Amino acid sequence: MRTHNLGYPRIGSQRELKKACEAYWAGKITASQLMLTGQKIRKQNWQLQQTAGIDLIPCNDFSFYDQVLDTSLMVGAIPERYHALLQEKQVPEIDLLFAMARGYQKEGYDLTAMEMTKWFDTNYHYIVPEFAANQHFSLLSHKVINEFIEAKQNGIAAKPVLLGPVSFLLLGKEKETGFHRLDLIDRLLPVYFEVLKRLDDINAHYIQFDEPCLALNLNDKERKVITDTYQKIKKQFPHLHLILASYFECYGENLSTVLQLPVNTLHLDLVRCPSQIDDIFASGLLNDKLNLSLGLVDGRNIWKNDFAQSLELISKANTKVPADRLWVAPSCSLLHSPCDLDLETNDDALKPEIKQWMAFAKQKIDEVVTLKRLAVESDNDALQQKLQDNTAALKARKTSLVIHNKKVKQRVAAITEEDANRENEFATRKLKQRAALNLPMFATTTIGSFPQTTEVRNWRANFKKGIISNQHYNDLLKQETEKAIRWQESIGMDVLVHGEFERNDMVEYFGEQLDGFAFTKNGWVQSYGSRCVKPPVIYGDVSRPFAMTVKWSAYAQSLTEKWVKGMLTGPVTILQWSFVRNDQPRSETCTQIALAIRDEVVDLENSGIRIIQIDEPAIREGLPLRKENWQEYLHWAVRAFRIAASGVQDETQIHTHMCYSEFNDIIENIAAMDADVITIECSRSQMELLDAFADFKYPNEIGPGVYDIHSPRVPSKKEMTDLLKKAKAVIPAEQLWVNPDCGLKTRHWEETQKALIEMVAAAQEMRLQI
Numbered sequence: 083m084r085t086h087n088l089g090y091p092r093i094g095s096q097r098e099l100k101k102a103c104e105a106y107w108a109g110k111i112t113a114s115q116l117m118l119t120g121q122k123i124r125k126q127n128w129q130l131q132q133t134a135g136i137d138l139i140p141c142n143d144f145s146f147y148d149q150v151l152d153t154s155l156m157v158g159a160i161p162e163r164y165h166a167l168l169q170e171k172q173v174p175e176i177d178l179l180f181a182m183a184r185g186y187q188k189e190g191y192d193l194t195a196m197e198m199t200k201w202f203d204t205n206y207h208y209i210v211p212e213f214a215a216n217q218h219f220s221l222l223s224h225k226v227i228n229e230f231i232e233a234k235q236n237g238i239a240a241k242p243v244l245l246g247p248v249s250f251l252l253l254g255k256e257k258e259t260g261f262h263r264l265d266l267i268d269r270l271l272p273v274y275f276e277v278l279k280r281l282d283d284i285n286a287h288y289i290q291f292d293e294p295c296l297a298l299n300l301n302d303k304e305r306k307v308i309t310d311t312y313q314k315i316k317k318q319f320p321h322l323h324l325i326l327a328s329y330f331e332c333y334g335e336n337l338s339t340v341l342q343l344p345v346n347t348l349h350l351d352l353v354r355c356p357s358q359i360d361d362i363f364a365s366g367l368l369n370d371k372l373n374l375s376l377g378l379v380d381g382r383n384i385w386k387n388d389f390a391q392s393l394e395l396i397s398k399a400n401t402k403v404p405a406d407r408l409w410v411a412p413s414c415s416l417l418h419s420p421c422d423l424d425l426e427t428n429d430d431a432l433k434p435e436i437k438q439w440m441a442f443a444k445q446k447i448d449e450v451v452t453l454k455r456l457a458v459e460s461d462n463d464a465l466q467q468k469l470q471d472n473t474a475a476l477k478a479r480k481t482s483l484v485i486h487n488k489k490v491k492q493r494v495a496a497i498t499e500e501d502a503n504r505e506n507e508f509a510t511r512k513l514k515q516r517a518a519l520n521l522p523m524f525a526t527t528t529i530g531s532f533p534q535t536t537e538v539r540n541w542r543a544n545f546k547k548g549i550i551s552n553q554h555y556n557d558l559l560k561q562e563t564e565k566a567i568r569w570q571e572s573i574g575m576d577v578l579v580h581g582e583f584e585r586n587d588m589v590e591y592f593g594e595q596l597d598g599f600a601f602t603k604n605g606w607v608q609s610y611g612s613r614c615v616k617p618p619v620i621y622g623d624v625s626r627p628f629a630m631t632v633k634w635s636a637y638a639q640s641l642t643e644k645w646v647k648g649m650l651t652g653p654v655t656i657l658q659w660s661f662v663r664n665d666q667p668r669s670e671t672c673t674q675i676a677l678a679i680r681d682e683v684v685d686l687e688n689s690g691i692r693i694i695q696i697d698e699p700a701i702r703e704g705l706p707l708r709k710e711n712w713q714e715y716l717h718w719a720v721r722a723f724r725i726a727a728s729g730v731q732d733e734t735q736i737h738t739h740m741c742y743s744e745f746n747d748i749i750e751n752i753a754a755m756d757a758d759v760i761t762i763e764c765s766r767s768q769m770e771l772l773d774a775f776a777d778f779k780y781p782n783e784i785g786p787g788v789y790d791i792h793s794p795r796v797p798s799k800k801e802m803t804d805l806l807k808k809a810k811a812v813i814p815a816e817q818l819w820v821n822p823d824c825g826l827k828t829r830h831w832e833e834t835q836k837a838l839i840e841m842v843a844a845a846q847e848m849r850l851q852i
């Protein structure tokens with residue numbers, strides 16, 4: 083039996099990568115210094131895994147931005163707009179990579195960034211490959227080869243991880259019509275062959291191909307491409323040990339295809355799909371050479387592994403597969419886990435009682451090794467002690483008094499259909515809201531957050547360190563909020579926001595105030611590029627001891643005659659972006675959060691807030707990967723939103739906001755959320771996303787985002803009126819709002835001000851045309 087790991091977090095346990103990348107972008111460090119940080123992180127990660135006793139350690143799981151973008155660079159899939167950077171400017175590879183990820187606006191260039199989207203059902207975002215009809219591929223970046231050599235220099239015979247060619251194509255987008263991206267496979271494969279040849283030449287033996295598309299519903303053609311691809315790879319490189327990994331779901335109807343592939347090891351995510359071993363045995367397709375990689379340790383959550391349960395799964399696998407063909411692994415890459423629980427030394431943030439139930443990446447690596455040893459060395463006393471300690475920790479969690487709250491359970495049980503419905507339907511509410519709010523057509527607003535400047539973050543850091551008092555911190559935030567209100571008034575914004583300056587993050591902020599949540603000091607996980615999140619931990623029944631946002635919204639509203647939008651994160655998004663308890667269904671936890679948010683909505687209304695936004699950007703991401711599971715999820719997710727939103731009077735206008743999501747296949751459910759206004763990210767698709775709303779004849783009001791907030795680039799009024807005209811062509815003007823794609827927290831004030839002035843002017847021009 084052996085152990086391996088699918089990938090280790092690359093941000094560094096102190097977010098060294100984030101800090102180095104941002105310093106490089108700001109011109110504060112050189113490219114060589116940035117490269118050095120990368121090397122240090124990789125070395126630390128490799129050594130940690132080696133010391134822990136992992137048999138096969140991954141390389142090429144590191145990335146300066148994103149592993150899908152790295153693959154685009156590896157195979158030379160560089161969209162044409164960046165060619166000038168290579169040809170005229172001959173920029174180094176790292177600058178090309180960052181230009182593709184973040185755009186390039188200097189030295190006379192104005193190159194937009196590539197699209198970014200959710201990585202399956204995670205809060206990680208990847209850069210979407212772009213393909214042209216005449217797409218040409220050739221080996222460009224040698225990163226995987228260099229990292230293998232570097233690992234070797236560090237004494238490690240590493241296992242290169244490659245995003246498989248089929249998933250790479252399927253995760254991308256055709257930028258022209260007239261072809262399907264999968265048809266590019268024959269042009270792409272030679273580049274993979276070249277990479278494999280070079281790896282083979284330097285004695286790489288094990289290669290991990292990640293094909294997470296196998297977690298999705300594939301059609302026959304897609305399955306055939308998988309089969310043909312791996313047959314060709316094996317034929318070309320018969321002596322390489324091919325590991326095929328998919329995760330986040332069962333193989334489902336793709337199982338018989340994968341069992342017949344000429345690969346040496348097949349990875350199973352037994353956390354998401356514990357029945358997979360039975361399915362494999364029942365298929366009768368298990369060949370007597372295939373190794374099974376048992377993904378037993380949860381790479382997506384922070385709870386300690388249940389050793390007894392995992393050992394049962396190992397035993398079950400071992401009934402038909404000999405131990406020397408069984409591998410033990412995490413369920414997926416540990417990219418989605420925080421780095422090291424040992425760094426959580428603040429007992430107030432994370433109580434020892436709860437901490438003892440948890441494991442981060444470093445601890446998960448130890449769990450993988452311990453599981454294997456428990457399976458093969460059953461008479462080792464020290465190991466048996468580990469098993470007993472594990473059983474005791476799990477039992478303590480099950481029986482802990484801090485998990486259960488009778489009142490919360492009773493309240494959930496007493497929810498009625500009425501609680502999930504507004505008093506009247508939208509047509510009636512609309513009239514009452516129009517009379518009460520008196521807003522113009524093409525009303526302008528923003529999505530909530532204004533720039534979280536270094537200054538604002540420093541105030542919070544100093545407050546948390548005790549350097550400034552609570553009073554002082556609050557005064558500073560109040561001043562910042564007042565400045566934001568005055569500025570919005572001055573440019574003629576219609577519906578104002580308070581700016582969310584008091585929030586570290588739109589989920590963590592709520593987690594810190596809700597009972598049933600714990601939070602960490604250093605539990606960072608990469609969300610995209612250098613941006614990280616610190617997901618709170620839901621360990622028990624959720625309730626709201628005090629109002630969470632009323633103080634800030636009421637203060638902002640007291641400063642102005644204009645309407646100020648109350649700003650909340652919705653129950654599904656709080657659930658989705660937290661580490662969730664695994665001892666009850668997610669739907670139950672979500673309903674508990676919905677009740678807490680409902681109370682906040684009602685309190686906001688009682689304090690005079692008439693427009694309340696409940697953000698649900700993660701509702702689409704929470705969708706199960708397989709369509710057969712969609713309806714069940716959508717039923718409870720939509721209901722949770724409705725419970726949160728339905729405690730207010732008809733006159734109170736409920737907004738929701740979603741970003742970076744495809745809406746076509748769930749538009750009916752979005753309509754069923756029955757928000758009075760929805761704002762959506764739309765500009766990067768040039769309003770294409772609106773088509774789903776138009777085709778459905780979406781009845782409520784919509785604010786299609788008119789500019790991309792990921793770039794410092796300031797859009798012109800004309801660009802935005804052009805987009806609004808496109809919107810007006812498919813959605814009646816009286817339903818339209820004008821807003822950016824998403825919150826502005828990652829932007830600077832300079833570009834934010836310029837862009838919003840243009841946006842307000844664009845709305846004014848649209849009004850003149852009615």
Ligand SMILES: CN1c2c(nc(N)[nH]c2=O)NC[C@@H]1CNc1ccc(C(=O)N[C@@H](CCC(=O)N[C@@H](CCC(=O)N[C@@H](CCC(=O)O)C(=O)O)C(=O)O)C(=O)O)cc1
Nearest residue numbers: 205539540542543585586587588589609612613614615659
């Ligand atoms: C809207 N998005 C969000 C997602 N998920 C969330 N949980 N939140 C989101 O807003 N998913 C989808 C999208 C895109 N994703 C992101 C994710 C993360 C960010 C982002 O801006 N992250 C910040 C960290 C935010 C934060 O928690 N800040 C804290 C502490 C910050 C800090 O580093 N403090 C320093 C000390 C202070 C200093 O010197 O600056 C320290 O601890 O060392 C805070 O504000 O208090 C990031 O920087 O990565 C955006 C979109």
Ligand SMILES: N[C@@H](CCS)C(=O)O
Nearest residue numbers: 529530531697699825
């Ligand atoms: N209200 C949040 C939503 C982000 S999705 C913000 O503006 O940052």
Ligand SMILES: [Zn+2]
Nearest residue numbers: 699741824825
């Ligand atoms: Zn958003």
